[in-house]
Amino acid sequence: MGEVVEGDVGAVDAFDVFERDCPSRVTLEHVTGRWGALTLCALAEDTLRFNELRRRVDGVSEKMLSRTLQALERDGLVIREARPVQPPHVEYRLTAFGAQAAGRLRELIDLVEGRMPEVLAARESYDAARGAGWQRGQ
Amino acid sequence: MGEVVEGDVGAVDAFDVFERDCPSRVTLEHVTGRWGALTLCALAEDTLRFNELRRRVDGVSEKMLSRTLQALERDGLVIREARPVQPPHVEYRLTAFGAQAAGRLRELIDLVEGRMPEVLAARESYDAARGAGWQRGQ
DNA sequence: CGGCATCCGTGACGATACTG
DNA sequence: CAGTATCGTCACGGATGCCG
Numbered sequence: 007m008g009e010v011v012e013g014d015v016g017a018v019d020a021f022d023v024f025e026r027d028c029p030s031r032v033t034l035e036h037v038t039g040r041w042g043a044l045t046l047c048a049l050a051e052d053t054l055r056f057n058e059l060r061r062r063v064d065g066v067s068e069k070m071l072s073r074t075l076q077a078l079e080r081d082g083l084v085i086r087e088a089r090p091v092q093p094p095h096v097e098y099r100l101t102a103f104g105a106q107a108a109g110r111l112r113e114l115i116d117l118v119e120g121r122m123p124e125v126l127a128a129r130e131s132y133d134a135a136r137g138a139g140w141q142r143g144q
Numbered sequence: 145m146g147e148v149v150e151g152d153v154g155a156v157d158a159f160d161v162f163e164r165d166c167p168s169r170v171t172l173e174h175v176t177g178r179w180g181a182l183t184l185c186a187l188a189e190d191t192l193r194f195n196e197l198r199r200r201v202d203g204v205s206e207k208m209l210s211r212t213l214q215a216l217e218r219d220g221l222v223i224r225e226a227r228p229v230q231p232p233h234v235e236y237r238l239t240a241f242g243a244q245a246a247g248r249l250r251e252l253i254d255l256v257e258g259r260m261p262e263v264l265a266a267r268e269s270y271d272a273a274r275g276a277g278w279q280r281g282q
Numbered sequence: 283c284g285g286c287a288t289c290c291g292t293g294a295c296g297a298t299a300c301t302g
Numbered sequence: 303c304a305g306t307a308t309c310g311t312c313a314c315g316g317a318t319g320c321c322g
Contacts, residue, residue: 011209014215021260023182027263030257038176040314045162054180056284063197069305074287082259082266093283094322103259110252114225115161118175119168121220121241122159126167128220178295194304205296210305231303232302 033081041066041074043111050108053099171219179204179212181249234239260277
């Protein structure tokens with residue numbers, strides 16, 4: 007994974023995220039965004055309906071969940087399936103790409119969760135060192 | 145996933161990101177944030193100085209890079225090493241935790257970059273389907 | 283139930299100037 | 303070089319209300 011097939015001219019860095027106007031940055035932000043990441047991971051566990059998702063991703067507002075799902079659907083990570091019944095029944099599930107992304111995210115999240123004790127300790131010593139004269143977002 | 149080991153009082157999901165007030169969410173946002181992710185990946189390739197980093201992460205402002213680095217240092221992902229010389233010489237490098245996080249991020253980014261052609265196609269068909277009469281951020 | 287439209291505050295973010 | 307300080311903007315994101 008990741009090795010380069012030579013002979014292919016420069017298609018390698020065609021979508022390099024380090025470039026400021028690269029479209030891959032936008033997609034990456036959708037995937038790694040505050041709600042995007044959690045939404046993808048929630049859908050990786052199970053196909054869910056709108057309000058089930060809302061409950062699973064604790065704290066997300068209706069508007070943001072809606073926006074997040076639209077962005078992910080537009081980028082081809084999520085499939086929205088609406089069954090024409092009364093009352094409405096809409097389900098969200100992942101595409102193959104979405105499932106892969108969710109898998110990578112899961113690994114990252116598991117890592118972070120597992121390292122939290124160490125993170126909390128690091129914060130304390132950081133704040134202790136610089137007189138706690140901080141502020142700025144968390 | 146999600147089952148509780150009885151007898152042990154909830155230590156299992158002690159840092160579950162799906163919970164709204166969990167500190168792991170904040171750290172995850174630092175790691176996956178717009179500039180956090182790129183900064184970590186840049187430092188995974190090499191130890192860098194402030195302005196080298198600024199050039200590598202195309203588009204980041206001084207202020208945001210500074211904030212990003214502080215957040216990552218505080219969470220124990222980045223080490224800031226200042227040598228007391230004139231002119232100032234400051235280097236940033238990853239901790240073991242930071243390197244692991246960067247590795248996971250790299251995999252995610254590689255995936256996204258590789259799938260961009262498909263993403264672009266998905267967007268076109270999405271926009272085509274719904275009259276393209278939209279807007280809202282990307 | 284599954285949304286979209288609207289109002290609106292807070293803070294993220296960029297540009298610029300300044301310091302050590 | 304490596305930042306901090308200050309200012310202005312605008313879009314993120316929550317609350318509310320309405321519709322199919």
